[in-house]
Amino acid sequence: MSNEILHGFPSDDKILDIVHGCHVSYVHDPEDNEIVYLRVFGVPDDEVTDVKLRLWEIIDTTNAPFIPSVVSLSDTQSHYPHFLYPIDFDSALPEGLMQLISGITEMPNLSSTDAELPSPSFCTNLSPVLRNINEVSHAHDFRLAA
Amino acid sequence: MAAVFVEKSEENWNIFEQLRSSNFFDAAASRLYYSLFQAVKAFALKTGTMTEDDSLNVHVKAKDIVRQNCSSSIYHAFCDALEMRVRADYESRRVLASEFSQHFICQLDMLRRQFVKLAS
Numbered sequence: 001m002s003n004e005i006l007h008g009f010p011s012d013d014k015i016l017d018i019v020h021g022c023h024v025s026y027v028h029d030p031e032d033n034e035i036v037y038l039r040v041f042g043v044p045d046d047e048v049t050d051v052k053l054r055l056w057e058i059i060d061t062t063n064a065p066f067i068p069s070v071v072s073l074s075d076t077q078s079h080y081p082h083f084l085y086p087i088d089f090d091s092a093l094p095e096g097l098m099q100l101i102s103g104i105t106e107m108p109n110l111s112s113t114d115a116e117l118p119s120p121s122f123c124t125n126l127s128p129v130l131r132n133i134n135e136v137s138h139a140h141d142f143r144l145a146a
Numbered sequence: 147m148a149a150v151f152v153e154k155s156e157e158n159w160n161i162f163e164q165l166r167s168s169n170f171f172d173a174a175a176s177r178l179y180y181s182l183f184q185a186v187k188a189f190a191l192k193t194g195t196m197t198e199d200d201s202l203n204v205h206v207k208a209k210d211i212v213r214q215n216c217s218s219s220i221y222h223a224f225c226d227a228l229e230m231r232v233r234a235d236y237e238s239r240r241v242l243a244s245e246f247s248q249h250f251i252c253q254l255d256m257l258r259r260q261f262v263k264l265a266s
Binding site: 029030031032033034035037056060065067069071075079 | 203204205206209218222225228229232235236238239
């Protein structure tokens with residue numbers, strides 16, 4: 001990754017890749033290091049909800065510690081105008097992110113305090129996409145025992 | 147001890163509503179999350195899954211308790227509130243009024259009320 005990409009990026013974020021023009025990074029919760037926010041900056045405004053739902057689908061099928069955080073293109077450009085412009089976004093963005101997540105979940109040191117930026121090879125040698133998504137539905141919102 | 151956190155949760159929820167109606171959305175997001183967290187903590191104290199002295203990974207524990215006891219949509223809403231709190235307290239990007247949708251707040255109010263009820 002070049003310093004040019006890092007310019008203007010939230011300081012604590014660790015950049016993972018650029019997927020269809022969207023910057024993908026992760027950052028640990030400042031108060032609880034075991035919580036990791038997977039952040040996608042630059043998603044077209046009308047795709048934010050769809051991308052977030054797709055991210056939850058894949059995260060829910062894994063034991064990944066991620067919480068997805070999707071930032072719209074207009075919000076990204078207004079807050080981080082120097083580093084991101086859409087490159088070649090198309091409808092394949094969610095698929096690209098799913099591939100990325102399936103690779104990320106195999107990182108053994110992601111939740112450690114000194115997690116390192118993945119090597120560029122990591123971004124190009126992704127494991128197969130986890131496609132068997134089981135949608136879990138619940139009859140009730142809560143199943144707490146009284 | 148759980149009763150104290152129930153009171154704190156109620157207080158923070160009221161403060162959240164006041165801040166939101168006054169257009170202080172970053173502060174509102176912070177109080178909103180901690181109102182939820184305190185309700186979950188009250189439940190955890192009562193059931194013995196958390197102690198008052200717990201300070202390590204408490205937000206992970208709260209997240210896991212919500213995941214184990216609530217539907218996926220409620221769990222996702224709780225995680226959204228957690229993410230908003232981090233942004234509100236640590237980042238330059240502001241929390242916006244549009245992020246407090248009625249559906250989102252209703253989900254979180256349900257969550258809070260359920261945990262408060264079980265902790266009381």
